[in-house]
Structure formats: C-alpha cells, structure tokens
Amino acid sequence: RPVSKLRPDKPLVLAATTSVAAVAQVMVERRAAAVLLTGKDGTLSGILTDTDVTRRVVSKELSVEETTAEDVMTANPTTVTLEDDCLDALTLMVRGSFRHLPVLDSGDAVVGCLDIAKCLNDAITRLEKMEEHREKQLGNGTNKQLEAAAMAMALAGRGGGGKHQTALVSTLMQLLSSSGGNGEDGGSKLPSVGSMLSGASSTALLSKEASVLEASREMAASRKACLVVGENGELIGLVTFKDVLGRVVAKGLSPGGAILGEVMTPKPASVTPDMSLLDALYTMRDGHFLNLPVVEESGRALGLLSAMEIVQSLSSLTGKDDGGRSFWASTMAEGDDAWESQSEAGSMR
Structure with missing residues (x-):
C-alpha cells in the first residue's frame, strides 16, 4: 500500500x-x-x-x-x-x-x-475494524485464534478489553511466536511498562520551583518530557515540549523566570510498572497521550515513556531488526480492505 x-x-x-x-x-x-x-x-x-x-x-x-x-x-x-x-x-x-x-x-x-x-493509533483502529469485518464474515462461527488470545488476556489479568483488545493480543501473540515463543501464553510474555522503562532514556524529575530553562536543558539531554515531583517524590505535574512551546515561547515568557509550577499540566494521568504493553497502547490511544508517566502504587514518580519508546518496544517483539515492519504489516493484512473506508470516515472531525 x-x-x-x-x-x-x-x-x-x-x-x-x-x-x-x-x-x-x-x-x-x-x-x-x-x-x-x-x-x-x-x-x-x-x-x-x-x-x-x-x-x-x-x-x-x-x-x-x-x-x-x-x-x-x-x-x-x-x-x-x-x-x-x-x-x-x-x-x-x-x-x-x-x-x-x-x-x-x-x-x-x-x-x-x-x-x-x-500512525500507531490508526494501526490499532485498523485491527479493530479488521476484526469486526472478519466477525461479520464468520457469523456465529468460532475463531479459535481469538479465543486463545482471550484466554491469554485472562491469564495475564487483562480482562475488560473485549474483542477489540483481543484482536490486538492475537496480533502480538503472533509476533512473539515468530521470535521463538509458542504463543500459547503470549499474554504473559508481553513486556511490562516497568521493563520498557528500564531500557528507556532517563527522565528528569524536577520540583515545581525549578525554572523552565533548567527543565529545557534536562529535556534537551534526554529528548523527552520531564516530570514535576513533590517533596516526597510524588508526581504532581508533567511538562512536555508542547507545553514549553505554547505556554512559554508563544506567550513571550522568559524561560529563566518562568517556573514549572506555572506551566506544567497538573495531576497528569499515570500508569504503574506492572501494566502490560497492551494496556499501555490502549491507554495512550484512548487518552490521546504522547507521554506516559510511570509511578509506584504510592504515587512516587519513576519516569516516563514516550510514544516513540512504546513504538520501538512494539518493533522489538519479533527479535528482528526490521524497524517494526512485521507489526505494521500485520495491521494491513491482504484481503482486509474493509477497514480503509471505515478508518477514513472515522478520521473526519
């Protein structure tokens, strides 16, 4: 295509x-x-x-x-x-x-x-549309592959996603299988947010009194957004490149004079280290997030995963150095063109 x-x-x-x-x-x-x-x-x-x-x-x-x-x-x-x-x-x-x-x-x-x-959000949506199309073709028939995927989700404690998440799990299981796994317990083999974070670049954790200038230097070094934390390390805010552009540069504020407490997004949505790659994908897609702050159950900030880091984690599932080609190709299966008109119609806002 x-x-x-x-x-x-x-x-x-x-x-x-x-x-x-x-x-x-x-x-x-x-x-x-x-x-x-x-x-x-x-x-x-x-x-x-x-x-x-x-x-x-x-x-x-x-x-x-x-x-x-x-x-x-x-x-x-x-x-x-x-x-x-x-x-x-x-x-x-x-x-x-x-x-x-x-x-x-x-x-x-x-x-x-x-x-x-x-592109990633659209790929997930295509999988959902493709599954709806297949379901109509199958009628009341049994799709054993999706049943296996649903079982893998249940074993991994990821219920509640319905057929939409099951379709994505099915795709991820196939990718894992191609890397040497047997695919039968694919849900338990999906990387967690914690494992992805351990392999990601470090995230700056700064106080709300820190200047935007200080934060920009940390963000420049890590090439990712920074987290704003309280006295006990708890997450209280998020500052992204978009925030610096829109809330500082576009408004003519001095980066050295503006502090993070004035320009941060307070109380951002966050996830815990035990969340799976699957749930991280849906959290980002459904919330329209480009960044996922990661916190302990106590609320202490651990770091942040960017959209690109999530995409690259997906791309490494097969163990092949193919730039994620296997994943992208799986969302564009030949013979499943029905998603095209539906996806295009759904994109009009």
Whole structure:
C-alpha cells in the first residue's frame, strides 16, 4: 500500500526565514507539533518541531525574536512521496526515531506530514475494524485464534478489553511466536511498562520551583518530557515540549523566570510498572497521550515513556531488526480492505 493510505496530516508550511517567535504562534494556533519550512524557491528546505524549539532555542537561551527557523531547523530532512510503500515509510520512522516525516508529491511539492503516534493509533483502529469485518464474515462461527488470545488476556489479568483488545493480543501473540515463543501464553510474555522503562532514556524529575530553562536543558539531554515531583517524590505535574512551546515561547515568557509550577499540566494521568504493553497502547490511544508517566502504587514518580519508546518496544517483539515492519504489516493484512473506508470516515472531525 502507498503512503497515501496512511492519511498524512495536512502540513503546516512556512518560510524558513520566519522568526521562531512567529513560528511558535502559528504552531499553537494550528495545534501543530511540527512545521515544514520552504526556501525562496518554494521547495522544502527543513523541518522544525516543538522538540527542536526546546532543545535548540530555549535550552541555549537564544532570542526567539531574532532567531529564524532556518537557524535551528533540521535542514534537508528525510522525506517520502505519496506513492512510496507505506511499510518502508513506517520502518524508516522507527529506525530513525522520527516522530514526523514530510510527504511530497511526484513534483516534490509538500503535501503532508506523517506522525508516528497517529500512525500507531490508526494501526490499532485498523485491527479493530479488521476484526469486526472478519466477525461479520464468520457469523456465529468460532475463531479459535481469538479465543486463545482471550484466554491469554485472562491469564495475564487483562480482562475488560473485549474483542477489540483481543484482536490486538492475537496480533502480538503472533509476533512473539515468530521470535521463538509458542504463543500459547503470549499474554504473559508481553513486556511490562516497568521493563520498557528500564531500557528507556532517563527522565528528569524536577520540583515545581525549578525554572523552565533548567527543565529545557534536562529535556534537551534526554529528548523527552520531564516530570514535576513533590517533596516526597510524588508526581504532581508533567511538562512536555508542547507545553514549553505554547505556554512559554508563544506567550513571550522568559524561560529563566518562568517556573514549572506555572506551566506544567497538573495531576497528569499515570500508569504503574506492572501494566502490560497492551494496556499501555490502549491507554495512550484512548487518552490521546504522547507521554506516559510511570509511578509506584504510592504515587512516587519513576519516569516516563514516550510514544516513540512504546513504538520501538512494539518493533522489538519479533527479535528482528526490521524497524517494526512485521507489526505494521500485520495491521494491513491482504484481503482486509474493509477497514480503509471505515478508518477514513472515522478520521473526519
């Protein structure tokens, strides 16, 4: 299937000479996490994300008014075309840790931008639609594979998801089986949030009195959001790259003067280390989260998992260095085209 089937987002396109301050304003207005930048000839010259603004501008105390987008953008970014194979595009994003990937048409004009988190959410939705389609075809027949998956969920203590979660478990079990597992107790073999966190980059844990400047430097080093904690280490807030862009840069606040207590998202949703990869996927999808704070039962903050780290954990299930190609392919099984019209209709907001 071509990249066009992934329904790339409508791109936010600005001139590369635009100031970072102006770019931030437009990104907030458009609720965009990335902007594609063009040169004098109108062709793509770079990309700037909310992460880049924190890492390359705020943490280095550059003036957002005097700094232009082309000063800090990623120049000549990797791109794909609408006609390229969608699996190639998705594996490229996973291997390169690209959350965003510009999409061009056959004439090299910018026509879209892929977001890895949206692609993952759509993949889960496709599995659900594909299962609904198969269920209609089977009627009252028995689907032994899904029965086995449901049993695996029950053994792992993951009830309540119904046929939708069962469809995803079935896919994950097949991936585990291909890596050498027997698939019969696949639910118990799925990695937990705790195991994923142990292999992830460290998360900054800061007090609400810490400055945004201090937080931006920690976030630049880890390339992930930071958690705000109380005196006893309990989670009280979350500060993301989007927060820095929208609540500091776009409002013209001084990163050195603004403190986290003023710009954080208070009392963010969190998960515990024993949560499975399956439940983490649904928590992120259903809550539209890009970050999952992880806390002990006592409420003490342990760290945070980003959407990209979740995707990369999925990609490693088969034990193959294929950039998650096996997973993505399983959500686009040949002969299950019914999801396409349903998915596209459901995406219209």
